[in-house]
Amino acid sequence: MVQDKKQAILKGVLKLVNRVGFYHISMKMVAAEAGVAAGTIYLYFKGKEELINELYTMIVSEFNESVLDAYDQDSPIKEVYRAMMSRAVLFYLNNKDYFSFIEQYTYAPFLFKENQEQNFMLLLPLYKMMRAGKKQKMIKNLPDAVLLSMVHGPMNTMLKMHFARKTDLTKATVQNKFYNACWEAIAAHN
Amino acid sequence: MVQDKKQAILKGVLKLVNRVGFYHISMKMVAAEAGVAAGTIYLYFKGKEELINELYTMIVSEFNESVLDAYDQDSPIKEVYRAMMSRAVLFYLNNKDYFSFIEQYTYAPFLFKENQEQNFMLLLPLYKMMRAGKKQKMIKNLPDAVLLSMVHGPMNTMLKMHFARKTDLTKATVQNKFYNACWEAIAAHN
DNA sequence: TAAAAATGAATGAACGTTCATTTTTTGAAA
DNA sequence: TTTCAAAAAATGAACGTTCATTCATTTTTA
Numbered sequence: 001m002v003q004d005k006k007q008a009i010l011k012g013v014l015k016l017v018n019r020v021g022f023y024h025i026s027m028k029m030v031a032a033e034a035g036v037a038a039g040t041i042y043l044y045f046k047g048k049e050e051l052i053n054e055l056y057t058m059i060v061s062e063f064n065e066s067v068l069d070a071y072d073q074d075s076p077i078k079e080v081y082r083a084m085m086s087r088a089v090l091f092y093l094n095n096k097d098y099f100s101f102i103e104q105y106t107y108a109p110f111l112f113k114e115n116q117e118q119n120f121m122l123l124l125p126l127y128k129m130m131r132a133g134k135k136q137k138m139i140k141n142l143p144d145a146v147l148l149s150m151v152h153g154p155m156n157t158m159l160k161m162h163f164a165r166k167t168d169l170t171k172a173t174v175q176n177k178f179y180n181a182c183w184e185a186i187a188a189h190n
Numbered sequence: 191m192v193q194d195k196k197q198a199i200l201k202g203v204l205k206l207v208n209r210v211g212f213y214h215i216s217m218k219m220v221a222a223e224a225g226v227a228a229g230t231i232y233l234y235f236k237g238k239e240e241l242i243n244e245l246y247t248m249i250v251s252e253f254n255e256s257v258l259d260a261y262d263q264d265s266p267i268k269e270v271y272r273a274m275m276s277r278a279v280l281f282y283l284n285n286k287d288y289f290s291f292i293e294q295y296t297y298a299p300f301l302f303k304e305n306q307e308q309n310f311m312l313l314l315p316l317y318k319m320m321r322a323g324k325k326q327k328m329i330k331n332l333p334d335a336v337l338l339s340m341v342h343g344p345m346n347t348m349l350k351m352h353f354a355r356k357t358d359l360t361k362a363t364v365q366n367k368f369y370n371a372c373w374e375a376i377a378a379h380n
Numbered sequence: 381t382a383a384a385a386a387t388g389a390a391t392g393a394a395c396g397t398t399c400a401t402t403t404t405t406t407g408a409a410a
Numbered sequence: 411t412t413t414c415a416a417a418a419a420a421t422g423a424a425c426g427t428t429c430a431t432t433c434a435t436t437t438t439t440a
Contacts, residue, residue: 005420022297023213027396037421039398048396104297107212142367145348145357150371153343158335167335177332181340185375195386217430227387229432238430 006044008034010055014097022104056105059098060121066091067125077133078183084129085151085179092159093169099159123148133186140188150185154178196234198224200245204287212294246295249288250311256281257315267323268373274319275341275369282349283359289349313338323376330378340375344368 012033016025027048031038045051070083092099102122130147133139139147158178162169202223206215217238221228235241260273282289292312320337323329329337348368352359 026394028394031422038396039422040420042397043419107294107297140367140371142371143357143363145351146363146368146371149344149347149351149368150375153345153347154339154375155343157339157343157346161335161339167333173333173336177330178336181330181332181336181375184379185340185344185371189374216428221388228430229388230386232431233385 005034005036005040009036009041009044009051010058013051013055014101017101017104018097022101022108052105052108055101059102063088063091063098063122064125071125071129077129077136077138078187080129081133081151081183082179084125085155085182086175088125089155089159089169089174093162096163099163103160123152126151130186137188139186142186147186151182154182195224195226195230199226199231199234199241200248203241203245204291207291207294208287212291212298242295242298245291249292253278253281253288253312254315258318261315261319267319267326267328268377270319271323271341271373272369274315275345275372276365278315279345279349279359279364283352286353289353293350313342316341320376327378329376332376337376341372344372 009030012030013025015033016029020029027041028038030051031041034041041051045054067084067087070087071080072083075083126148127144130139130144134141134147158167158169158174161167199220202220203215205223206219210219217231218228220241221231224231231241235244257274257277260277261270262273265273316338317334320329320334324331324337348357348359348364351357
């Protein structure tokens with residue numbers, strides 16, 4: 001019962017991210033969207049900051065669940081790579097509001113207080129895969145940051161362009177072209 | 191004389207982007223930073239929205255100047271690519287405040303009114319280079335959006351990590367590894 | 381001295397948060 | 411099962427603060 005209302009409030013924020021944009025969200029709007037009174041929010045969250053931070057934590061754990069369980073120690077690394085990218089892209093395509101929220105949260109005023117370290121937690125699944133690939137000599141022996149940027153960066157930009165309707169991410173393009181192009185950037189060419 | 195004050199105000203905003211973050215910038219702060227009174231800003235700009243938008247336009251044109259003049263029709267496309275990437279990365283490394291501003295401007299509330307189209311103007315130099323490369327069969331025949339994301343994305347993520355001190359972008363790494371890795375993502379492998 | 385530029389206190393709107401009040405839930409007694 | 415009072419949950423008007431913007435006044439320029 002208590003959780004129902006808390007979830008309704010969190011979901012309310014998400015809906016508003018798309019409808020009015022991160023920085024126009026007021027507590028009154030959240031209350032209206034969630035079907036509660038303004039004061040009720042403060043029974044479940046200390047304040048706006050905690051509300052936003054909890055939502056972020058929720059999204060991060062959902063994302064990691066979705067992507068990390070594609071990590072099968074025994075599969076060839078290229079397949080792990082493909083599975084992870086696939087899951088990550090699908091996760092955001094199916095949850096535009098998550099993507100928008102994450103993008104904007106990164107630069108939110110709140111962040112500059114304590115959560116700055118959490119900021120790259122979303123990259124941990126990819127990070128793990130990279131290290132395995134380097135050991136197997138399947139992936140270039142480059143600094144982690146370089147490799148990470150080579151798969152996270154394109155995904156991010158693609159999604160941004162897709163959601164801004166600058167391009168259409170068809171399944172075929174993503175699966176047959178995009179993943180391969182990124183792979184060629186990070187793969188060791190022996 | 192008039193331009194001095196206008197420039198001082200614009201530069202004031204930029205300084206504040208780094209010091210207090212985009213969303214904590216108030217008109218009073220800008221006035222103090224620029225050494226003028228609050229009301230003075232309104233002699234040069236219609237309001238906060240116009241101020242921010244003019245700053246964006248200023249940065250876009252500076253960026254395009256810096257990067258586009260690396261486009262020499264006669265050079266081999268791989269060299270053009272390298273020169274452009276090099277200029278773009280250098281531009282942002284030397285102007286952290288420009289990078290921060292652009293990143294945050296993209297999702298600013300202002301944007302959702304009219305300037306949304308300008309949003310990918312920064313990518314035009316890269317876009318142009320891609321099309322030439324495709325004609326010469328040096329670059330994969332992929333949709334422009336895919337190619338663009340493959341060079342813009344990594345650069346963006348690298349810079350973000352660099353500025354967040356998650357990695358150190360040494361000149362050597364960038365020049366010897368990063369550019370090549372991105373190139374392999376977009377190059378046609380005949 | 382007239383015009384132009386600059387000032388900064390005043391204004392009103394918007395926001396996050398609080399808290400006195402109302403509504404709902406609970407569970408023991410009848 | 412019904413009753414009812416105490417506890418818990420929910421409400422939303424009110425508060426204090428912050429902010430962008432205005433404009434009567436002052437300062438600078440021509």
